[in-house]
Amino acid sequence: MNSSLAGEIGQLTWEHLTLVLVSMTIAIAVALPAGILMTRRARWRPWVLGFANIMQTIPSLALFGFLIPVPLIGGIGKRTAIVALVLYALLPILRNTLAGILGVDPAVRESAVAMGMTAAQLLWRVEMPLAARTILAGIRVATVTTIGTATIAAAIGGGGLGVFIFRGIASVDTTQILAGAVPAACMALAADGALGWVERRLIV
């Protein structure tokens, strides 16, 4: 391995990581409040979950493609890639937020209300701490998936480790493919391990 390849690996890994972090931050900022809201608005559940489900079923390469002609969020480049990655990450976070909060023992919720907790206290003191593990598990799944899917961002000029992979496929160069795939796999394993560790540290 020459030093220029090593340098490029470093740069593209950093780019990849940035894509993932930005996408995940936005996805959590959207899906977590939406999930909480849905525990209070049962009628919205099928619509919101349906939307997130459909997003998840679109093949990733096609989703990136579909977004290119869309005004404002579309086009070639990082912005489009981030939009697609966010759409992908929504479902696991939404679903786990919903499952985590709705999974809180009804007796615990009833006694919280009967003790005179306000709606906000019920959410932040009881429901969120008890759902934290399930929600974090959703974030973990979404993060690992995003790290993998982000390799396809290169197809629409989003950069990241996918650049190596597409270049390697085009030039039938296994070294290039591995230069993209190995760091991406390592990043996924590291994220999975780190978030799993946090998850286990949470009580209950």
Added chain:
Amino acid sequence: MRGAMDRRRVAVCRELADRVSAVVEFRGASFRIGAREILKGLTLSVEAGETLALLGRSGSGKTTALKMVNGLLYPSAGEVYVDGRETRAWEPVRLKRHIGYVIQEIGLFPHYTVAENVALVPWLEKWEEARIRARVAALLEQVGLDPDQFAGRYPRELSGGQRQRVGVARALAADPSVLLFDEPFGALDPVTRLELQKQFLALRRDLAKTAIFVTHDVREALMLGTRIALLREGALEVAVTPPEFLETRNGEARAFLACLDWQAHQP
């Protein structure tokens, strides 16, 4: 003219007298879900210091009646008064903190220690930390749990009986004027249940609180209640003292008492 004034004055005095003595009062309280009427115009008052046992079969409306006291439910017709004030006129959170509540499933917060569970309402009421700590220790002592041993434990580290004791301590924490119990000892083994029932009697003697508890166990109603209100399909059958209950000719009451006889006559 004068007669009418006097009559009115008498009516006002009577109403005031009612308000002073009755801590909880149901006035024609009904509750329906769709076409099903779960509670049918319950009229019943609970005096200060009384322990009212709400007895009835499953689905007789006794838990519904109980939940109307602290505003977990509101009557679809009629009213419920707590300390002379209609439950709807209370601020919901205020009303709930004013009343202690213990349920069969206990509902302890699994992510809080025993001490944190018991301290909940005082903490919500923003008591000073030292006062809360002293109160928690005193309460655990009162329900028969050694504070040094139990304060730092999590609910999962307790037995069923110990959890129920913590539930009672939590309900007592902010010194509520009324305590509600929804089949508090239902899920316990008979030995632990008897132990807790005795504890309940001791607490009642020491604290002289007004209490309402729901049960389907006639033996428990006779043992713990100073008065028994028997519900059948959402309607009140009788509301009498335990000795009167044993003598009543009411059919539903006889049906409950037959359970006792049957138990007594087993070899």
